[in-house]
Amino acid sequence: MSQRVGDQWLDTLGKQAAPYAPPQADAAFFRGLLASPYVRRIREAAGLRGGERVLEAGCGGGKLSVALALLGCRVTALDYSHEMVQNALALKRQAEQFGGTLALEGVQGNVEGLGLPSGQFDLVFNEGVVEHWLDDGERLAVLREMVRVTKDGGTVLVIVPNTAHVLRGWWRLTRYPGYRCPPMTRYTARKLRAELAAAGCRDVQSDGFEPCNAFSQWPNRWPLRKLTGVLNRLLPQPKWLRERLGVNLVAWGRKPG
Numbered sequence: 001m002s003q004r005v006g007d008q009w010l011d012t013l014g015k016q017a018a019p020y021a022p023p024q025a026d027a028a029f030f031r032g033l034l035a036s037p038y039v040r041r042i043r044e045a046a047g048l049r050g051g052e053r054v055l056e057a058g059c060g061g062g063k064l065s066v067a068l069a070l071l072g073c074r075v076t077a078l079d080y081s082h083e084m085v086q087n088a089l090a091l092k093r094q095a096e097q098f099g100g101t102l103a104l105e106g107v108q109g110n111v112e113g114l115g116l117p118s119g120q121f122d123l124v125f126n127e128g129v130v131e132h133w134l135d136d137g138e139r140l141a142v143l144r145e146m147v148r149v150t151k152d153g154g155t156v157l158v159i160v161p162n163t164a165h166v167l168r169g170w171w172r173l174t175r176y177p178g179y180r181c182p183p184m185t186r187y188t189a190r191k192l193r194a195e196l197a198a199a200g201c202r203d204v205q206s207d208g209f210e211p212c213n214a215f216s217q218w219p220n221r222w223p224l225r226k227l228t229g230v231l232n233r234l235l236p237q238p239k240w241l242r243e244r245l246g247v248n249l250v251a252w253g254r255k256p257g
Contacts, residue, residue: 005132025091027098030070037209038159038248039067042125045205045252046155048073052122057111057146058129062088066095068123069102076121078107078114111142116149124150127159127248131184139185143199152257156201159250164188166245167214176218189243192251201253208246211237217247 023029033039042064046052050072056065057078065077065088077088085106092104109115111129124146133139146156163186165171189206196204212231216224243249 023091025094030066030095030098033063033067034070036067038064038127038250039071041207041209041250042068042123042157043071045157045250046123046125048123053120053151054123054125055114055116055121055149056126057114057124058126059088059106060084060128062091062106064125064127065104066091066102069104070095070099073123074103076105076107076116078109078111080108080110082108112138112145114145114149118148119151121150122154123157124154125157125159125252128161130158131160131163131187134183134185140195140198143195147200147255150255152255154255155252156196156199156255157250157252158192158196159248160185160187160192162187162208162243162246162249165214165247167217171218174218187249189249189251192249196251196253200255202256204251204253206243206249206251207239208242208244209248209250211241211245214245214247 042048046054048054048068048071052073054065054068054073054075055078056062056068056075059065059077059079061084062077065075069075069092077085079085079088085108088104089106092102092106096102111126126146130139130142133142143156143158146158150156161184163184170176189208193204193206210228210232212228212235216228
């Protein structure tokens with residue numbers, strides 16, 4: 001990240017680091033992580049079979065990096081924050097108690113200039129990162145840097161908050177923790193697809209995650225979580241609804257070659 005955006009995040013982490021701290025995870029935690037729709041979408045979009053080189057360019061607490069390492073990928077977990085890199089490595093050590101030795105390295109780095117050779121990763125992705133560049137040119141430069149280090153024919157995938165969500169006003173008013181962070185770009189699925197295409201990706205696709213969860217996201221109460229879990233299983237959720245009401249959006253594309 002640029003110093004401006006990176007320092008904003010370091011300030012945020014100083015105030016609310018708990019969500020990124022490594023949990024006291026047991027085997028059930030890692031089974032649930034591997035079954036999550038986020039991991040499933042990444043795996044399917046990139047066609048992961050095990051052995052692929054993967055970069056998470058902004059790993060935060062490292063859950064997704066660890067999940068992909070558990071699936072047999074060779075993962076580089078990169079973050080601007082030294083503390084986040086250490087958290088990711090701590091989670092890796094916990095996972096190794098259940099899944100054996102993992103091919104995961106932690107690197108402190110800058111998403112704007114990764115300092116890595118071009119064309120070496122089969123998959124480059126992040127979650128909750130690129131939306132914090134408010135300037136269109138700066139944000140596009142971040143995406144192009146992700147494309148640069150991807151192999152020809154490899155996948156670039158980005159997950160962002162659905163900041164055009166119909167409940168965004170309520171979440172801001174009630175101080176939903178997901179909005180207690182540096183300012184964010186207003187993203188729709190269409191905008192996310194367009195930016196990946198502008199960064200050089202082809203065959204760009206998008207989706208959203210579990211739209212019913214929006215109604216239990218905040219306030220986060222057990223009865224609401226139980227209800228939305230049932231609704232997620234029973235109600236039809238077409239793609240247009242997932243992209244409109246999903247709390248998070250995802251888009252992915254291929255690097256030409």
